[in-house]
Amino acid sequence: MVTETNTPGLRAREKAIAEQFIGGFPWIMVIWPLVNTSLWLALWPLVMTGALPLWAGFLIATVNMTAAYLPSHEAQHHIIVPEGSRWHWFNEFIGWYALIPMFAPLTVLRVTHFEHHRHTNDPLLDPDIPMAANSAWAAIGRALVKGQPRHDRYGMTLQRLGTSGAKTASLHAMLAKAVQYSMLAALAWSGHALEALLLWWLPLKIGLVYINFYLSWAPHRPMTGRGRYKDTRAFSSFFGNIGSSGMQYHIIHHLYPTIPLNRHPAAFRALRPILEERGCDLGGL
Template sequence: MDGTMDLTGKTELELRAMEREIAKQHLDKFPYLSLAWGLGNLACWIAVWVLCLNGVMPLWLGFIIATVNVAASYLPSHEAQHSIFAMPGKPKRWLNELVGWVSPIPLVMPYSVLRATHMEHHKHANNPELDPDYSEHYDTIAGFFWSSVQWRQPKPRGGEHPYVRCLKRIGREDLILHSVAYQLVYMGVLCGMALNGLAIEAALLWWLPRTVAVFYVQFYLSWAPHYPDCGTDRYNDTQSFKSRFGNIWSSGMQYHVIHHLYPRIPLVRTPEAYRQMKPILKAQGARVDAI
């Protein structure tokens, strides 16, 4: 669609209708790349462990690959959280849930918790009381990094973790046990390896890659698309942004505005959907000037 198209005189209803017609071109498309990405990335991460622990791959190279693997492990699950692989009741629903659960294993985050909290983020984006990701909304990058460090603590800033608070509010306290189980297994593996003389391997293949990856995921999925002062309305609760590392290395989040408007558009289709919708979104007050 022509980015200079004249939309003068178009009513809000007409603009919304044009927007939806474009969205229809990108909805209900099976994300084959995300499927291969989710399962292949996990297989690669496991292979790195095998190769490094058997002395086939140098540990420094394993650390680099493992860091990329852990950082890349969230997005396929993110597709599953929005039922992009298959809606409930559909024949491929099992595949949606499989990718949702196995993809973020390196990140040590259960799919059940990710899905529940992420749905609340979409419902209440940027609401300081209800958005479970709001704690990462700092005015500076330094502030963001400090908030990310705090987020990893059992009681950030001395209070209840925002995800725990969110799960309690929506009546899903049972999911807290999923996170506890994941953390126990994770810490058990790290401690077990350390006790068997493999502390460096444990640190470089999981602990440090995960530490870096959490910064990365929170920066590109939480901070950059909602900084500095996005609102809570449909067209200003997120924004486009220009990453110096390009779209791939910023997890495809430069076009995050499309995701919030149409969460079931697959990630790989958001750039084209953005380019087609941009003038329509701009006419409705969306923050789309960055790219």
Template sequence: MDQVVSTIRQEAEIGRRHTPDFGWRTLLLEAELFALFIAATSLTVAGVIPMWAGFIGNTVFLYALYTVVHEAVHANISSRNKNLRWVDTAAGLIACAPLWLNYHQHKRQHMEHHTYTNEDSDPDIYARGSFPGWIFVRLPKALIGYFNPFQQYRDCKRFNCTTREIVYTALSFTTYATIVIGLIAAGYGWHVLFLWFVPWWIGQTVMLTFFTWTPHHDHHETGRYRNTRVSLFPFANFLLQGQNYHLIHHMLPAIPYYRYEPAFNELRPILEAKGVRIEGLVPDPRNEHSAPSRG
């Protein structure tokens, strides 16, 4: 027991060293991404660049933007400055809009994921199963649910949203729908399709695969050092915005995404001793739990 306590203290100390006073870098990321989105969209609509170029720019935008939401949900922007928690909310609300996410509802849902990771009550347990089943069945079903107001209300109730949060969710959903319907009615239907919806679908598919399916597969283990894994391959930290070190986030969620890698490097001897899954891009089936998984 003493050895376990001592290890956790070491982990916590490393976590403190990699927790900044304020997450300026996340706000900079948000500004850069919205600059990309505004430029790609406006230049495409104006006919300055072809649709395919705007499509690529907005796909990158919609893939990368969830990182801002994720940091805001964990209050990793205000970080040690508790009197600045409103910055997390503001940044999160802004980033949620293009993603058709409802900030307050999503925050409660994500905290449930951390509390019940890989248990049957984990909100992300729908990802449990094979990769083909994830890509072609479970993930599309989840994405379609974003546009179902009844599903959003059920999720609010499931995750114990307050009455005020339910109202905020309804207002945000209505606002998103009004904007999209208004743009289509104004004759921008093809732009909505190719500059938002298809890029959104692709971006969410890639993001959720590397935030949800890949790091937790095969979604059965629940221990501190085995409920997610580390994925090492060339340029992984850049391409996945640190989520190849997803284990670091679950162990020490106050660390911002841009500090996962150095935190992992310090923690690696401890993690290897604890039997952490340190693998490549694809989960190694030899390290998976023996429990059967859904297709």
């Protein structure tokens, strides 16, 4: 078995290959949230004026929710425009705008996601560890449990960190939750209860189960492996790479977080011999 320490040449080769896939402007990750969030916002007048039936709005909103997270994930890693650029504000704009349907602050997701990278599968420190499960059905159950009052780890993670960034994120989280539920209540009590339920609340709950399943659980299952080449795996999804939000090749993201999502398949193919040599779980891909 090769290890990280006994094969410095292997690591250098791996890095040289990976660096070929870093950089460039990921147009798809800019167009995607602009279309997705704008479409979700447009559902409200379309449904309220009767131009679109509520059931159709519900189906579209559910797709919108499942697609809302990924562009923000690219922004969390400063992939759209790197830090230090005079255009970095655009990276942040895309990150925030993508998350409007989920009403989640970019700051919260960035801080907690970086903790996930630092402590992947650590039972105490990984904010995504509540998704640990041995089977797909158990993972769906975990996602439902995670959505229950005071069951997620993100607030606890922000409190533990206690940095100025974490404090700002905590404030954003509280404000977002208060504003979101005030808006839901205002909609519901002003005669739009079913629209609030079927265009926002229920699609969000369904979307979060999907996101937690494919982004938190599937690439890390059963969430016990530790170490650079063991904590994340490749896998073959029944719904394909697009249907699983590009997560089949998530191992590439954990090795090189700034490679854009749309380049993961090509990077995986290029790095495959090295990953095999490292003994990574490639899930039959």
